Amino acid sequence: MHRPSTEQLWQDNWMVDDISDFQYYVWLTTFPWTPEYGQTGGRRCPASRRGYWYIANYHNAPVLEISRPLSNSSLPGRVYWAKYFSASNGLDYDVEAFGRIVDRIWTWIRKQGARVKDHQGGLVTYTLPDAYRIRTQN
Numbered sequence: 797m798h799r800p801s802t803e804q805l806w807q808d809n810w811m812v813d814d815i816s817d818f819q820y821y822v823w824l825t826t827f828p829w830t831p832e833y834g835q836t837g838g839r840r841c842p843a844s845r846r847g848y849w850y851i852a853n854y855h856n857a858p859v860l861e862i863s864r865p866l867s868n869s870s871l872p873g874r875v876y877w878a879k880y881f882s883a884s885n886g887l888d889y890d891v892e893a894f895g896r897i898v899d900r901i902w903t904w905i906r907k908q909g910a911r912v913k914d915h916q917g918g919l920v921t922y923t924l925p926d927a928y929r930i931r932t933q934n
Contacts, residue, residue, distance in 0.1 A: 827858035
């Protein structure tokens with residue numbers, strides 16, 4: 797996610813305003829973290845995207861990644877916690893406590909979602925109602 801200013805990276809009123817991004821991150825603010833900002837640029841960066849801000853250290857932050865299903869795809873969205881996957885220097889928050897909250901979220905998703913197999917009949921996902929509607933329209 798890239799924005800023209802660091803302030804625009806944050807959505808404080810998410811319960812009221814619609815989040816239009818395909819992918820976004822939810823910071824569980826009870827876990828301390830100091831976001832570090834980076835700015836796009838360099839010779840390979842398209843001119844239209846230069847100077848945009850992003851959060852450079854989201855990979856080791858107490859966040860969940862939310863990816864929505866694309867309306868023109870049969871692929872599901874996802875709710876994902878990277879945990880140790882991309883934090884090569886470890887995590888600076890209470891991983892066990894965060895994990896307990898994440899486990900509660902997974903349980904809620906399993907209760908609310910429909911269990912769906914992918915096209916090849918292999919991967920089983922739990923798809924929430926809006927995503928299921930989008931997915932089955934294709």
